[in-house]
Amino acid sequence: MSKGIAITGMGIISSIGNNVEENYRSLIEGKTGITRISKIKTIHKDHIMVGEIAFTNQELEQQLGLTPDNDYSRTALLGAIAAKQAINNAGISNINTYKTGLISATSVGGMDKTEIHYHDYFKDKATQKYIAGHHAGDSTQKIAEQLGIEQSLVTTISTACSSAANAIMLGARLIKSGQLDRVIVGGSDCLSKFTINGFKTLMILSDTYNTPFDENRKGLNLGEAAAFLVLESDKVVQAENKPVLAYVKGYGNANDAYHQTASSENGDGATLAMQKALKIADLSSSDIDYINAHGTATGNNDLSEGRAILRVFDKHVPDFSSTKAYTGHTLAAAGAIEAVYSVLALQNNVIYPNLNFKTQMKEFSMTPQLELKEKELHTVLSNSLGFGGNCSTVIFSKKQ
Amino acid sequence: MKPVYINSLGSISCQKTFDNSSFLDEIISYEDHIILAVDPNYKDYISPANSRRMAKGVKMGVVASKIALNEANLETVDAIITGTGMGCLKDSEKFLSAIINNDEQFLTPTSFIQSTHNTVGGQIALGLQCKGYNFTYVHASISFESAVLDAKLMLENNEANTILVGGVDEIEDYTCSLHKLVNHIKKEKVNSTDLLRSKTEGAVFSEGANFFVLSNLKQESSYAQIVEIRTYNTLGNTSITDTASAFLKENNLNTEVIDLLILGNNGDVRYDGFYNELSAGIFKNTQQVYYKHLCGEFNTASSFGVWLASKILKTQKLPEQVKLNNIQPSNYKTVLLYNQYRGENHSFTLLRRC
Numbered sequence: 001m002s003k004g005i006a007i008t009g010m011g012i013i014s015s016i017g018n019n020v021e022e023n024y025r026s027l028i029e030g031k032t033g034i035t036r037i038s039k040i041k042t043i044h045k046d047h048i049m050v051g052e053i054a055f056t057n058q059e060l061e062q063q064l065g066l067t068p069d070n071d072y073s074r075t076a077l078l079g080a081i082a083a084k085q086a087i088n089n090a091g092i093s094n095i096n097t098y099k100t101g102l103i104s105a106t107s108v109g110g111m112d113k114t115e116i117h118y119h120d121y122f123k124d125k126a127t128q129k130y131i132a133g134h135h136a137g138d139s140t141q142k143i144a145e146q147l148g149i150e151q152s153l154v155t156t157i158s159t160a161c162s163s164a165a166n167a168i169m170l171g172a173r174l175i176k177s178g179q180l181d182r183v184i185v186g187g188s189d190c191l192s193k194f195t196i197n198g199f200k201t202l203m204i205l206s207d208t209y210n211t212p213f214d215e216n217r218k219g220l221n222l223g224e225a226a227a228f229l230v231l232e233s234d235k236v237v238q239a240e241n242k243p244v245l246a247y248v249k250g251y252g253n254a255n256d257a258y259h260q261t262a263s264s265e266n267g268d269g270a271t272l273a274m275q276k277a278l279k280i281a282d283l284s285s286s287d288i289d290y291i292n293a294h295g296t297a298t299g300n301n302d303l304s305e306g307r308a309i310l311r312v313f314d315k316h317v318p319d320f321s322s323t324k325a326y327t328g329h330t331l332a333a334a335g336a337i338e339a340v341y342s343v344l345a346l347q348n349n350v351i352y353p354n355l356n357f358k359t360q361m362k363e364f365s366m367t368p369q370l371e372l373k374e375k376e377l378h379t380v381l382s383n384s385l386g387f388g389g390n391c392s393t394v395i396f397s398k399k400q
Numbered sequence: 401m402k403p404v405y406i407n408s409l410g411s412i413s414c415q416k417t418f419d420n421s422s423f424l425d426e427i428i429s430y431e432d433h434i435i436l437a438v439d440p441n442y443k444d445y446i447s448p449a450n451s452r453r454m455a456k457g458v459k460m461g462v463v464a465s466k467i468a469l470n471e472a473n474l475e476t477v478d479a480i481i482t483g484t485g486m487g488c489l490k491d492s493e494k495f496l497s498a499i500i501n502n503d504e505q506f507l508t509p510t511s512f513i514q515s516t517h518n519t520v521g522g523q524i525a526l527g528l529q530c531k532g533y534n535f536t537y538v539h540a541s542i543s544f545e546s547a548v549l550d551a552k553l554m555l556e557n558n559e560a561n562t563i564l565v566g567g568v569d570e571i572e573d574y575t576c577s578l579h580k581l582v583n584h585i586k587k588e589k590v591n592s593t594d595l596l597r598s599k600t601e602g603a604v605f606s607e608g609a610n611f612f613v614l615s616n617l618k619q620e621s622s623y624a625q626i627v628e629i630r631t632y633n634t635l636g637n638t639s640i641t642d643t644a645s646a647f648l649k650e651n652n653l654n655t656e657v658i659d660l661l662i663l664g665n666n667g668d669v670r671y672d673g674f675y676n677e678l679s680a681g682i683f684k685n686t687q688q689v690y691y692k693h694l695c696g697e698f699n700t701a702s703s704f705g706v707w708l709a710s711k712i713l714k715t716q717k718l719p720e721q722v723k724l725n726n727i728q729p730s731n732y733k734t735v736l737l738y739n740q741y742r743g744e745n746h747s748f749t750l751l752r753r754c
Contacts, residue, residue: 043504102633107517109538111496118500121578131578135486135699136517137539141633141744150636151643155546156539158487158517166535170550177553194492197499198512255480255525255534261513272531387513388522390534 002233004400005172005248009090009230011082011186012340014327015051015223019085024344027352028372032326034209034221042196047207050191051223051328053078064146071129073110076139078226079188080146086184087147090230091242098181098236101153102144103171104228105163105187107332109136112192139188153180158332160386161294162253163187164227165335165394169251171231181236186228186336195222195331202261204298210329211356212295212322213302213368220296223328227336229343246343249379249397250283252276256389262300267308269391270294270383274312277393283379285313288395290351290375292338292382293368295322296329305385306366321354321369335384335392342380342396349377401556402616405754406623410467410566411707412437412460413608413695420471423711424719427694429593433586434576435606435696453514454523455490457570460609461520462527465564469528471621472613478560479533480521481551482568483543485699487517489572497574520568533560541741542631543567544703545749548614549629555616566611567700576605584742586667595667595693603666606696610703612710618754623710624735627651627750634744640674641681644738647748655682659729660712662705664739665690666697671743678738679724688724702739706749709735713753 012019015033016026026033033051042048055063060077061070064084072080083102087095113130120127132138140156153174157166164187171185189195199205199222206219237244254276256269263269278285294305309317323341330337345351354368379397386392411417415428418440428438437460442451445463454462461482469477491514498507516522518536525534533554537546544567551563579585579602586602595604614626628651635643648654661683663675679688689712695704712718712732733753740746 106538115496115500118496121581128582131582132584134575134578135538135540137485137543137745140539144633150634151632151638153549153631154539154633155537155542155631157535158538159521159534159536160516160518170535173553177557179553193499193504194496197504197507198495198509198515201507201509201512253533253535255522255531257525257529257531260516260519260522260526269531386518387516388518388534388536389525390518390522 001178002175004234005175006232006237006244007229007246007248007343008232008242008244009086010245010340010343011085011089012227012337013053013078013082014225014337015053016326020340026326027341028350030353030355032355034328040191040193042193044196044200048205049208049221051221052191053224071133072142073133073139074112074190075106075108075110075188076142078190079104079139079143082186082226083143083147083184083228086228086230095148100149101174101180101183102140102149103155103157103167103183103185104140104143105157105167105332106136106139106189107158107160107163108189108192108195110134110138111194112190115193159390160388161331161334162384162386162390162392163332165384165392166253168248168335168339168394169253172248172251175231175233182232184228184230187333188226189224189331189333191222191224206297209356210297210325212297212324212354213361214357215359215361217297217299217302219298221328223330225327225330225333225337227333227340229339246346246396246398247400248394250277250281250395252280253392256391258389261387263304263385265304267304269389270305270308270385271311273391273393277395281395286316288318288379288381289377290345290380291318291320292342292380293320293322294383294385295324297324301385303363305383306364310364317366319351319369319373321352323352325355338382339394342382345380346377346396346398350374402558404552404555404626405615405618406612406626406710407615407619408468408471408613408621409707409710410464411610412440412464413704414438414606415694418467423715423717427721431591432589433604434571435604436571437608455488455514455570457488457568458520458523461566461568462523464609464611465524465566468611468613474562474613476528476530477562477564479554479563480524480530481535481547481563481565482521483537483547483700484517484520484568485540485543486569487538488515488519489570489575491515493572493574541699541739541745542747544700545629545631545747551614552626552629555614561617562613562615564611565614566609567703568609569607569698569700571605571607579605592693596665598667599669601668601670603668603697606698608695608698608704610707622754624713624751625754627752629749632746635746640677644678651750655686657734658686658736659732660689660735661686662689662709662735662737664692664702664705666692674740685727687727687729689722690724691722705737705739709737709751713751
C-alpha cells in the first residue's frame with residue numbers, strides 16, 4: 001500500500017507547445033493554439049477552427065526515429081512523443097527496475113488512417129499495414145514498446161472526453177493498492193474527419209474561437225494533443241530520492257445516467273464526481289484553490305458543469321477557468337492535458353486566464369478568472385465530462 | 401482484502417447461452433469464417449423504441465447485463481465496468497462510410513452518438529439509472545480482463561459491493577473485409593469441430609456479450625471466486641511456460657493443483673503455439689479445455705471462457721465438446737484460464753470453486 005501518489009514526470013504535446021515548457025509559456029502569455037485546419041482535407045475548413053499540432057506525421061516519425069515502413073497512427077505518434085518526455089522528466093533510465101504499467105486513453109485511436117485509406121486498403125497493399133492499428137489499444141501497445149515496457153499491465157480506457165482523467169484515476173488506485181510501483185498515465189487523440197463531422201452534426205462546433213462560460217458561446221473547437229504523467233509510489237520516491245512535482249490527492253467518477261451525449265441540466269454526474277474526489281482526498285470544498293474546469297464552451301456543458309460547481313461549492317466558488325480556449329477540446333486526451341496544466345499551476349502558483357470571455361451567463365453569476373493571477377496554490381481540482389454520461393474529477397495537491 | 405465472487409452471469413454468444421437454466425445442452429456447429437451470435441428475444445428485455453436505436457453490440461450488452469442482474473436478484477449495482485476491443489463497430493462504420501461516400505455531407509448525428517466506445521456502459525447505466533463508477537476498457541484481447549482487474553481492485557478494497565462487469569464486441573462487414581485482407585480472418589470456411597486442425601492462418605471471427613455480477617459478498621447462487629487476474633502486454637524474452645510458472649508461484653500454487661486449464665486456441669497456425677506449449681508441456685497431465693470453436697474469436701471472447709469456467713465450477717459438469725484431452729479429476733476446484741491474441745496481450749485468470 002502506498003499512501004501518496006506522487007507525480008514525478010510529465011510530458012505533453014498540444015497546439016500550444018511541443019513540450020511542458022512551451023505549453024506553460026503559452027498559458028501564461030495567453031497565447032491560443034486555435035487556427036484554421038491545415039492537415040486534414042475537409043469541406044468544413046472555412047467553418048470550423050481547431051487546435052492543431054504543427055508537426056506533420058513525417059516530422060513526428062523522425063523525432064521518434066521510426067523507419068518509413070512504420071505503422072503508427074497520428075494518435076500513436078503523439079502519444080509516444082509525450083510519454084517519452086514524461087519518463088525523461090521523471091529521470092527514469094531503466095523502466096523495468098520497478099513494476100511499471102501504462103494506462104492510456106484514446107477515443108479516435110487509428111481512425112485517422114482508416115478514413116484516409118478507406119477504399120485504398122482493397123487496392124494498395126502498402127496501406128494494409130494500418131489495418132491492425134485501427135483499434136484503440138494499438139496506440140497504447142506502441143507507446144509501451146517505445147518506453148520499453150514488457151510483460152506488464154498495459155491497458156486503454158475509452159470513456160469519451162473523460163478518458164484520460166480515468167486513466168489517471170486507475171493509475172492512482174493501482175499505486176495505492178500496491179499492484180504497481182510506477183505507472184505512466186495519460187491519453188492521446190489526433191484530429192480526424194470522423195470527430196470533426198461527428199461534432200459538426202451535433203451542431204456543437206464553433207465557427208470561431210471558443211468562449212468557455214460565456215453567455216454567447218457558440219460551441220467547441222476540436223483539438224489534438226497527448227499528455228502523460230509518471231505516477232510513483234512512496235517506496236520509489238524514497239528509494240530514488242525523487243523530486244515530486246505534485247500529488248494525486250483525490251479522484252471520483254460518476255455517471256450522469258441522463259442521456260447518451262447531453263449532460264443533465266443540474267449536473268448530477270459532475271456533482272457526484274467532485275464530491276467523491278473530495279471525499280477520497282479527505283478535503284472539504286473550501287480547501288480547493290483553483291478549478292480547472294472542463295468548460296468546453298458548448299451551451300450544454302458549461303451550464304451543466306457551472307451548476308454542478310455551484311452545488312458543490314455553493315457561495316464559495318474558488319477561482320476557476322477553462323483552458324479549452326487555448327488547446328481546443330482534445331477529447332480523450334483532455335484530462336491528461338489539464339492534469340499537466342493543473343500541476344504547472346501548483347508548481348508556479350498561477351491561475352490561467354479563461355480566454356475570450358465577455359458576458360456572464362444568465363443562468364448564474366459566475367465569472368471565470370480573466371487575467372493571469374498569481375496566488376499561493378495548495379490544491380487544484382480538474383473536471384472532465386464526457387459522452388455516455390461519464391463524469392470525472394481529479395484533485396492535485398502540492399503536499400501529500 | 402475481501403474475496404471476490406462471480407455471483408451471476410448472462411451470456412449471448414454463437415451458442416444458445418442466454419438461458420441460464422441450461423448449459424451447452426445442444427451445441428450449434430458452424431462451417432464458416434465469420435459467425436454471428438444467436439439472438440435472444442430482445443423484446444423481452446428492451447422496449448421496441450430503444451431497441452430500434454441500438455446496434456447489435458449495445459443490445460447484446462444491455463440484455464446480457466439484465467440476465468446477470470436478474471440471476472443475482474439485483475435491481476442495480478454500485479459500478480459498471482465494460483470491456484470492448486473494437487467498440488461500437490456498426491455505428492462507427494455507418495458514420496464513417498457516410499462521411500466518405502457523401503463527401504462529408506447529409507450526415508445525421510445518430511450513428512456518431514452511438515459510436516463511442518462507452519456506449520454500452522452508458523446505455524446500461526441509463527437503463528438502470530445507475531450513477532456509480534462507469535469505466536470502459538478498450539485494449540484488444542485484454543479489454544475484458546482489464547475490466548475484471550479494475551472491479552476486483554474495487555471490491556477487495558470495499559469501494560463497492562456489487563459490480564456489473566462484461567465483455568462485448570459485435571461483427572461488422574467492412575471491418576471483417578479488412579481483416580480478411582490481412583489474413584486475420586481465415587480465408588476458408590472451417591467446420592467448428594475441425595478448428596484446431598485447420599493448419600491455416602487467421603481465426604473464425606464472431607461476436608458476443610458476457611456479463612457478470614461480481615461481488616465481495618457470497619450468495620447462494622455464486623459460481624466461483626476470482627482469485628487472481630494478470631495481463632501482460634508482451635512476454636518480452638520470457639517463454640509462456642516461465643510466465644505461467646511465475647504466475648502460479650506468486651499465488652503459492654503449482655501445476656498439480658490446477659484441475660482444469662481453459663485455453664483460448666483459435667486455430668490460427670501462427671499463434672496457437674503459445675497454447676500448445678502449455679498443453680504439451682507443464683500442463684500435460686491436466687484436464688484441458690478450449691472454447692473458441694463454440695464462440696468464435698473476438699477481442700472479448702475470453703469472457704466466454706470465464707462464462708464456461710463459471711458454469712463448470714458451479715455444475716461440476718464438463719461438456720464433452722470442449723475437452724482437449726481426457727484426464728478427469730475427481731472434481732473441479734481450481735481453474736486456470738489463459739488467452740492471447742496474435743502473440744500479444746496475454747492473460748491468466750485464476751478461479752476457484754466457492
